[in-house]
Amino acid sequence: MVTAPTVTAPVTTAAAGPVPADAPRAALVARARIRAEPDGRGATALPVLSGAGPLAPRRTRDADGGARVVLVGSMAAPLGGDRLALAVEVADGAALTVTSAAATISLPGPGPAHYDVELTVGEGARLDWCPEPVVAAAGSHLLLHTRITLAAGARLRYREEQILGRHHDWARAAGPGRLTSRLTVRRAGRLLLDQxxxxxxxxxxxxxxxxxxxxxATGQLLTVGHPPPAPPRWPEAGDAALLTLPDPDARLLIAAAPDALALRRVLDGD
Known part of the structure; x- marks a missing residue:
């Protein structure tokens, strides 16, 4: 199910006519939802798969006995001033993998863009969250907040990658945009991480x-209920550390690297 985005725009009483080239762009407000639950036959169903604006979730071939969803960007976003939200719920006993078709590129606009992600994983459920990187283009500012709520018996693999600037941003000495992010993780009501x-x-x-x-480039790999990731084996590519969180079942691998490829190799243990 795809729902239309809600768009807020300046109100005017003037007669309709051509839009001036320098007219302010309307801010985009869009929210998408994904819910996965057992289908009663040993697989995972997706009773809720709704997109809006640039957030277009698409089901693909199931993986590892669970459902698999790819987030497709249907338009350029987020631009400054946009407010995007994505809620993902994995019910008890379900398994879901979420990826993306391409990187999320934060673009400049009037004010910062907001992107809120809510991930909820139930008892005996599994979520693999591994989208492509978030890229902060020159002149942009993205406020990204991810909240993860895990049941006691939930399993999680969460990969996050952030790239400061595109290649041509640096080539023309424009530099990167700004990326302000927060990651909050709770398991069985206990705070594991507030970064x-x-x-x-x-x-x-x-x-x-x-x-x-x-x-x-910087990123991290958070695992809960899985074997811990291997210690970094590619120190010449960047800096990395493997941390133990308050829950002995949780590990956090954090890394910084010169580019997206080197970062991915560190996080994947190559």
Missing amino acids: RTDLGPGAPGWDGPAVLGGHR
């Missing part, structure tokens, strides 16, 4: 030795 990062122009010390140290 905040602020990278890009305007963020204090973001490119200094204590933060990115000259790297342009």
